[in-house]
Amino acid sequence: MMFRARRLIGGKRWLAPILLLMFSRASSQEAVVRLTVEQAITAALANNKELKLATLDEKIAGARYKETEAVFLPQAGVSYSAMTTNNPLNAFGFKLQQQTITSGDFNPDQLNHPGGTPDFMARVDVQQPLVNMDQFYLRKSAAKGVEVYRMRSQRTKEGLVFEVSKAYMQLQLANESVKVLEEALATAGALYRYTSDRVDQGMLNKADALNAKVQVATMESRLAEAKSQVKNASDYLSLLMGRPYGASYAVDSNSVQEIGIVVTDSIVPAGRADLSALQKAIEASDLGIRSRKMSALPRLNAFGSYQLNDSRMFGFGANAYLAGIQLSWDIFKGNSIRNKIATQTLERNKLAEELSLRKDQSNLELNKAQRQLADARYRIRQQQAAVASAAESFRILKDRFEQALAGSTDVLLAQNQVSQQRLALAQAIFDQQVAIAYIQFITTPSAK
Numbered sequence: 001m002m003f004r005a006r007r008l009i010g011g012k013r014w015l016a017p018i019l020l021l022m023f024s025r026a027s028s029q030e031a032v033v034r035l036t037v038e039q040a041i042t043a044a045l046a047n048n049k050e051l052k053l054a055t056l057d058e059k060i061a062g063a064r065y066k067e068t069e070a071v072f073l074p075q076a077g078v079s080y081s082a083m084t085t086n087n088p089l090n091a092f093g094f095k096l097q098q099q100t101i102t103s104g105d106f107n108p109d110q111l112n113h114p115g116g117t118p119d120f121m122a123r124v125d126v127q128q129p130l131v132n133m134d135q136f137y138l139r140k141s142a143a144k145g146v147e148v149y150r151m152r153s154q155r156t157k158e159g160l161v162f163e164v165s166k167a168y169m170q171l172q173l174a175n176e177s178v179k180v181l182e183e184a185l186a187t188a189g190a191l192y193r194y195t196s197d198r199v200d201q202g203m204l205n206k207a208d209a210l211n212a213k214v215q216v217a218t219m220e221s222r223l224a225e226a227k228s229q230v231k232n233a234s235d236y237l238s239l240l241m242g243r244p245y246g247a248s249y250a251v252d253s254n255s256v257q258e259i260g261i262v263v264t265d266s267i268v269p270a271g272r273a274d275l276s277a278l279q280k281a282i283e284a285s286d287l288g289i290r291s292r293k294m295s296a297l298p299r300l301n302a303f304g305s306y307q308l309n310d311s312r313m314f315g316f317g318a319n320a321y322l323a324g325i326q327l328s329w330d331i332f333k334g335n336s337i338r339n340k341i342a343t344q345t346l347e348r349n350k351l352a353e354e355l356s357l358r359k360d361q362s363n364l365e366l367n368k369a370q371r372q373l374a375d376a377r378y379r380i381r382q383q384q385a386a387v388a389s390a391a392e393s394f395r396i397l398k399d400r401f402e403q404a405l406a407g408s409t410d411v412l413l414a415q416n417q418v419s420q421q422r423l424a425l426a427q428a429i430f431d432q433q434v435a436i437a438y439i440q441f442i443t444t445p446s447a448k
Contacts, residue, residue, distance in 0.1 A: 035249040037168045044164045047242025054156040061149040068139035074128040084118045091117035097309040099318040123307040131300040137291035144284035151277035162441040171233040173430040177226040184419035185219040215412045268362040271446040278355040285348035298329040369438045376432035383425035390418045
């Protein structure tokens with residue numbers, strides 16, 4: 001079979017390069033996946049690694065809050081000890097705990113020189129917090145911390161939606177550029193073929209054909225760059241969606257629509273997620289400062305223990321309990337509380353300044369985005385008129401060229417102008433969509 005195949009290819013040598021070319025083209029074809037912006041956002045929210053990190057931070061904050069349940073819940077511990085001693089005091093104490101004291105144990109010689117005395121003790125210890133005001137406010141501060149990370153996670157999600165929408169629009173722009181340049185290349189190729197035929201017929205100079213050929217080569221280079229931009233945009237979308245690189249996405253040109261926004265009435269909401277996170281952080285700092293102040297107050301806690309003692313292992317011959325309430329008060333800690341409160345106050349003031357700065361920056365960005373949106377809308381109107389004028393100019397010059405009333409250079413310049421104006425129109429539409437999406441991102445209120 002191998003021999004016959006080799007003879008067949010060798011007999012018709014022209015088949016070999018064709019088969020190789022077909023195989024190379026088939027192997028180099030990339031899977032094209034149709035994708036809408038809604039699908040891209042859904043995939044990103046499910047698989048994006050940055051969002052997963054933000055969600056983990058939120059869960060960590062929730063776990064830390066649960067740690068503060070020790071402020072109210074009792075603590076209990078169980079232990080079992082095996083000991084032996086010939087220390088007079090401890091040996092007598094072991095017998096007291098085992099409730100095995102006899103009159104012979106009061107013999108001075110026995111008291112002063114006891115032998116090895118074993119003791120096996122099983123013990124249960126319980127502690128119940130009652131009044132610890134500093135821990136109470138520390139728990140409330142931890143609860144605010146959970147809200148901080150929840151708001152940050154929400155803002156990360158909103159930022160991801162904006163970034164995916166922007167990347168999708170970038171992919172739309174790249175695909176539109178490819179479409180424009182493919183049409184321009186087809187037009188340039190047709191013009192080159194027409195010019196070459198007229199040169200062969202002696203009706204035009206060879207320079208006209210060379211000019212057309214240069215135009216074709218230029219369009220081919222620009223088209224290759226535009227296709228690379230499509231791949232780059234597809235890879236970035238894959239990164240945001242948590243998918244492997246290499247796939248090329250076919251986008252829906254109508255998937256991202258302009259949403260009506262009253263530019264002059266858009267404001268930065270005070271309850272935006274990132275601003276709310278900073279506000280919650282300030283409130284948590286206030287509670288932390290109050291907790292530190294409360295640490296100077298007395299603390300009230302209950303405690304208790306129950307134990308079993310015996311001179312034999314796993315023997316439980318005697319039992320006893322101990323219970324009580326303890327009031328403790330740290331009167332002086334070397335000014336550590338005062339200094340820590342001063343530090344926390346400075347950190348709280350820093351958060352307040354950061355919140356004020358963030359609001360000012362957001363208002364500045366909103367004003368800038370509103371101006372960019374107005375500029376983009378104006379450019380769209382201008383470019384639509386420019387595209388129509390350039391297309392009409394190219395049509396007229398092409399007709400005149402075919403009638404030998406215009407030069408090839410004029411036609412090539414007109415054709416290049418059409419593609420440039422169409423690309424500029426696509427860029428203006430992209431800028432408008434990005435400005436709208438960014439205004440929505442800046443003015444998104446906090447979800448309840």
